[in-house]
Amino acid sequence: MALLTLAVAAWSFAHAKSEEQVNRARFAADGSVTRPIEWRQWVHVGSRYKPIGLNILDQKLTKTPEILNAYVEPSAMAVYQETGQWPEGSQIVKEFTAVQVGPGCDSKTFVCSTRFGDGIYESRYIGLGYMVKDSARFPEQPGHWGYFSFGHQPEPYLPTAQPTTTCISCHVTLASDTDYVISKAHLGLNRSTR
Numbered sequence: 137m138a139l140l141t142l143a144v145a146a147w148s149f150a151h152a153k154s155e156e157q158v159n160r161a162r163f164a165a166d167g168s169v170t171r172p173i174e175w176r177q178w179v180h181v182g183s184r185y186k187p188i189g190l191n192i193l194d195q196k197l198t199k200t201p202e203i204l205n206a207y208v209e210p211s212a213m214a215v216y217q218e219t220g221q222w223p224e225g226s227q228i229v230k231e232f233t234a235v236q237v238g239p240g241c242d243s244k245t246f247v248c249s250t251r252f253g254d255g256i257y258e259s260r261y262i263g264l265g266y267m268v269k270d271s272a273r274f275p276e277q278p279g280h281w282g283y284f285s286f287g288h289q290p291e292p293y294l295p296t297a298q299p300t301t302t303c304i305s306c307h308v309t310l311a312s313d314t315d316y317v318i319s320k321a322h323l324g325l326n327r328s329t330r
């Protein structure tokens with residue numbers, strides 16, 4: 137029994153400690169969030185090639201296919217890997233890039249022949265979406281996730297963003313069993329592949 141109590145205490149301590157250590161997003165008094173910095177140094181959990189279609193940030197038709205790169209803030213990722221749960225404060229980014237088009241590139245497949253070899257190449261950054269788990273700020277939202285867009289545009293992105301509710305429905309439809317993070321679409325979040 138003493139051993140069990142000790143084990144539970146040790147678990148709670150480790151758990152609380154890691155939750156406490158999760159880095160937090162920066163919010164202003166008006167409820168807007170500041171764009172994170174250095175998200176490209178976060179944990180890259182996967183990419184998706186999306187053919188020409190509507191972009192979720194502005195609901196407008198894209199000019200080229202886009203590549204969607206997802207990054208998780210490392211301290212949140214550490215807890216997720218340990219527990220399979222997204223801790224309070226988790227931050228996840230989805231950055232969009234436009235693919236290369238023009239001379240040397242096939243206009244249907246977007247495969248370009250370059251001196252580096254044939255391939256579909258990213259040409260520039262073109263948008264940034266962001267999710268933050270915060271139960272105090274988003275008590276009513278599924279999973280307490282807040283969603284933000286820093287624009288579907290070339291850099292520089294918007295420096296701050298107000299929460300938007302246009303994102304919620306897809307995440308609810310597609311991922312109510314995985315805390316509204318569409319983890320099954322990202323190789324790096326599929327815990328069974330560890």
Ligand code: HEC
Nearest residue numbers: 192193206228229230265266267283284303306317318321
């Ligand atoms: C049309 C449905 C749809 C809408 C609307 C939508 N998303 Fe997603 N979102 C997805 C899908 C599917 C994925 C997983 C595959 C991928 O990365 O595209 C995803 C993944 C993400 C991820 C990576 C973490 C995860 O849950 O997989 C972030 C961050 C994200 N979306 C933010 C947003 C933001 C911010 C908005 C609103 C501006 C938004 N999403 C609106 C479908 C949607």
